[in-house]
Amino acid sequence: MRRVAIVGTGLTKWGVRNATYKELVQEAGKDLFDDVPNLDKKHVDSLFVGSALVDRLAFQAYPAPLVAEQLGLTPSRMVMRTEMACVSGQSAIRVAWASIVAGLSDVAVVVGAEKMNTPNMAETQASMACVLDREWDGVNGLNAPPYFALIAQRHMHEYGTTEEQLAEVSVKNHDYAATNPYAHYPKRVSREKVLSSAKIAPPLKLLDCSGITDGAAAVLMTHEGLAKKYTDTPVFVEGLGQAQSGSLVVNLESLTTWHPLRRAAQEAFKMAGVTIRDMDLAETHDCFTISEIMEYEDLGLCEKGQGGQFVMDGQSRIGGTLPTNLRGGLLGCGHPLGATGVAQAIEIVRQFKAQVPEDRYVGGEWGLCHNLSGNANNHALMVLRRGG
Amino acid sequence: MGEPQEWHFAFDFYPLQSPEHTRIWPFFQHLKEGRLTTTRCAKCSSLLWQPRVVCPHCNADAMEWVDLPRHGRIYAFTAVYAGAPLGLEKDVPFVVAIVELDGVPVKVVARIDEARYEDLKIGDPVTLKIVELADGRVWFRFVPTGKPSSPA
Numbered sequence: 380m381r382r383v384a385i386v387g388t389g390l391t392k393w394g395v396r397n398a399t400y401k402e403l404v405q406e407a408g409k410d411l412f413d414d415v416p417n418l419d420k421k422h423v424d425s426l427f428v429g430s431a432l433v434d435r436l437a438f439q440a441y442p443a444p445l446v447a448e449q450l451g452l453t454p455s456r457m458v459m460r461t462e463m464a465c466v467s468g469q470s471a472i473r474v475a476w477a478s479i480v481a482g483l484s485d486v487a488v489v490v491g492a493e494k495m496n497t498p499n500m501a502e503t504q505a506s507m508a509c510v511l512d513r514e515w516d517g518v519n520g521l522n523a524p525p526y527f528a529l530i531a532q533r534h535m536h537e538y539g540t541t542e543e544q545l546a547e548v549s550v551k552n553h554d555y556a557a558t559n560p561y562a563h564y565p566k567r568v569s570r571e572k573v574l575s576s577a578k579i580a581p582p583l584k585l586l587d588c589s590g591i592t593d594g595a596a597a598v599l600m601t602h603e604g605l606a607k608k609y610t611d612t613p614v615f616v617e618g619l620g621q622a623q624s625g626s627l628v629v630n631l632e633s634l635t636t637w638h639p640l641r642r643a644a645q646e647a648f649k650m651a652g653v654t655i656r657d658m659d660l661a662e663t664h665d666c667f668t669i670s671e672i673m674e675y676e677d678l679g680l681c682e683k684g685q686g687g688q689f690v691m692d693g694q695s696r697i698g699g700t701l702p703t704n705l706r707g708g709l710l711g712c713g714h715p716l717g718a719t720g721v722a723q724a725i726e727i728v729r730q731f732k733a734q735v736p737e738d739r740y741v742g743g744e745w746g747l748c749h750n751l752s753g754n755a756n757n758h759a760l761m762v763l764r765r766g767g
Numbered sequence: 768m769g770e771p772q773e774w775h776f777a778f779d780f781y782p783l784q785s786p787e788h789t790r791i792w793p794f795f796q797h798l799k800e801g802r803l804t805t806t807r808c809a810k811c812s813s814l815l816w817q818p819r820v821v822c823p824h825c826n827a828d829a830m831e832w833v834d835l836p837r838h839g840r841i842y843a844f845t846a847v848y849a850g851a852p853l854g855l856e857k858d859v860p861f862v863v864a865i866v867e868l869d870g871v872p873v874k875v876v877a878r879i880d881e882a883r884y885e886d887l888k889i890g891d892p893v894t895l896k897i898v899e900l901a902d903g904r905v906w907f908r909f910v911p912t913g914k915p916s917s918p919a
């Protein structure tokens with residue numbers, strides 16, 4: 380099987396951007412192509428575009444050809460858009476990997492992009508609510524924040540997790556976002572500030588939630604034989620896993636245990652031949668504070684129900700069991716749906732290349748990316764390894 | 768004056784409910800009669816939620832309509848204070864919950880009317896309430912059992 384590497388990265392500034400979807404794509408493309416000066420764009424034979432809600436939020440269907448034109452690419456082998464809501468980004472990397480392994484692609488550009496801020500926030504929220512089954516869940520006013528609030532309430536009810544523990548996830552991730560120039564919220568926050576932030580859907584408050592953010596991210600991927608042409612430090616995709624279960628909220632296996640995450644993690648680690656204990660750092664999908672707490676548990680970093688204590692003990696900070704979300708996570712960077720999964724991979728790559736500020740540099744050899752979507756009914760994981 | 772700008776989309780959050788749009792139109796007819804119903808597979812007897820036209824367990828396409836309990840208990844709840852989707856902005860704050868129906872292995876997501884978040888707790892009993900929309904479509908919510916407007 381061909382080994383596949385990420386050999387170049389590109390990011391835009393994330394935030395409420397005075398820029399369209401297409402302009403964000405151009406910015407990410409510029410940053411990527413500047414990063415791989417040896418790339419002749421004619422050699423890019425494939426393009427994968429991860430965008431979740433471009434149809435609704437930019438009123439634009441069929442984005443892949445449009446993205447190709449923005450980037451000056453004329454892919455001759457594989458072109459597609461991946462749509463898996465918040466996992467659209469890692470899905471794009473995943474199909475690029477599969478296409479390169481299969482020999483259908485040799486040099487692929489992967490773009491994750493989302494323009495979330497529209498002139499009508501209620502319309503943006505309505506589009507987000509359609510990620511759930513619109514007719515049976517969304518119709519009741521259920522959307523991501525109230526849905527994850529139900530999870531948080533049950534987790535508190537079943538395991539005694541506290542609002543202070545939830546808040547600590549936000550404090551940690553904002554600490555790391557503070558030195559990330561790409562982040563939407565590059566500012567430290569105190570636990571008191573999180574706890575007293577605006578009520579959104581109790582027990583979740585504003586600073587328990589990731590933001591409505593515009594942004595794009597792009598990577599260049601190729602096989603081992605070509606990798607060194609583009610970088611001295613290729614980062615190899617050594618393991619992948621994805622599992623999905625259920626759609627309707629009431630038909631999920633569990634609210635407080637993410638069984639698909641456990642299955643996907645098992646698959647990814649088995650393929651890479653390592654365990655969670657081998658990871659030097661991780662990017663996990665902290666769309667809400669409760670999410671990161673459940674990720675510690677379902678990744679096996681601590682006992683079920685102990686995720687709150689894990690973050691309070693500093694175990695997910697630098698120096699702890701597994702430094703997690705060092706770019707600032709979704710809480711600190713914001714969450715432009717399709718861009719998130721790609722940006723998570725970029726953080727691992729830039730860590731391995733020592734391209735991040737010193738105070739949040741960990742580096743190392745092994746990194747984990749975890750991306751979830753919808754009502755957490757789909758989880759995708761990727762194990763990355765520094766080459767070179 | 769510029770060009771007149773008029774739009775409207777075919778969809779809002781509520782399902783299309785008439786026989787020309789959906790094969791589960793009896794569900795909505797039953798709601799109008801005050802009944803919460805769903806389909807049970809005529810072959811393998813699986814109780815299915817949401818109502819289905821093909822059984823995901825045995826692949827049969829013969830379904831029978833069965834009544835669900837009008838009472839249940841709150842399994843989890845929250846309230847939407849901000850960030851409500853289009854059409855619901857004026858309703859905030861409103862309570863949304865997962866309700867475990869009494870005596871059957873079915874949970875449903877529904878809004879809880881006539882209740883404040885602060886006054887509820889997990890396990891509280893709730894009773895079905897039918898809501899009629901201006902265009903004649905219907906939907907279901909719950910209210911805390913014992914509220915004056917709670918049907919017996």
Ligand SMILES: [Zn+2]
Pocket residue numbers: 808809810811812813822823824825826827
């Ligand atoms: Zn059946």
